[in-house]
Amino acid sequence: MARMHTRRRGSSGSDKPAADEPPEWSDVDADKIESRVVELAEQGYDPSQIGLKLRDEGVTGTPVPDIKLATGKKVTEILEEHDATADVPEDLRNLMERAIRLRRHAERHPQDYQNKRSLQNTESKVRRLVTYYRGDEIDADFTYSYDAAVSLLEE
Structure with missing residues (x-):
C-alpha cells in the first residue's frame, strides 16, 4: 500500500512468529x-x-x-x-506534538517551505484521526486547532 502523502510505497518489515502460547522460559504470572x-x-x-x-x-x-x-x-x-488510560490516544498525541513543534519552527523560520508542507501533511493526519476517535476516545465536539492541541497536551 502506498504512503498517504507521497508516491512511494513502504518497505516491508518482518512478521511476528506465529505462536499460540508463551515460551517456556518466560513463566511470569x-x-x-x-x-x-x-x-x-x-x-x-x-x-x-x-x-x-x-x-x-x-x-x-x-x-x-x-x-x-x-x-x-x-x-x-x-x-x-484498571482505569489507567490516557486522555488522548497515543498516536493522536504524538501527531499533535509533532504539529506543535512544526508550527513553532514555522514561526521562527518563515522561509522554510519544506516545514510548511510537512505541517500541512501532519495537520491533515491529525484531522483524520480526530474524526476517527471523535465520540469514543475524545469529545464529540472537539475540532483540531493549534490552540486546542496546545491546551489539550498541557493538561
Missing part, C-alpha cells in the same frame, strides 16, 4: 504482568513504551516477549480495565 503494566502507566509510559519495557526488563527479571500471549489481553485492554 499474568497477574504480576497486569500490575506491572498499570504501575508503568501510572509512571507516565505510553502503551507502546510499556510493551518495550516489559520485553527488555521484564517483571521480576524474566522478560515478557508478548503480553497478549501471556495474559490474553492487549496492553490497552489492561489499562482500560
Whole structure:
C-alpha cells in the first residue's frame, strides 16, 4: 500500500512468529504482568513504551516477549480495565506534538517551505484521526486547532 502523502510505497518489515502460547522460559504470572503494566502507566509510559519495557526488563527479571500471549489481553485492554488510560490516544498525541513543534519552527523560520508542507501533511493526519476517535476516545465536539492541541497536551 502506498504512503498517504507521497508516491512511494513502504518497505516491508518482518512478521511476528506465529505462536499460540508463551515460551517456556518466560513463566511470569499474568497477574504480576497486569500490575506491572498499570504501575508503568501510572509512571507516565505510553502503551507502546510499556510493551518495550516489559520485553527488555521484564517483571521480576524474566522478560515478557508478548503480553497478549501471556495474559490474553492487549496492553490497552489492561489499562482500560484498571482505569489507567490516557486522555488522548497515543498516536493522536504524538501527531499533535509533532504539529506543535512544526508550527513553532514555522514561526521562527518563515522561509522554510519544506516545514510548511510537512505541517500541512501532519495537520491533515491529525484531522483524520480526530474524526476517527471523535465520540469514543475524545469529545464529540472537539475540532483540531493549534490552540486546542496546545491546551489539550498541557493538561
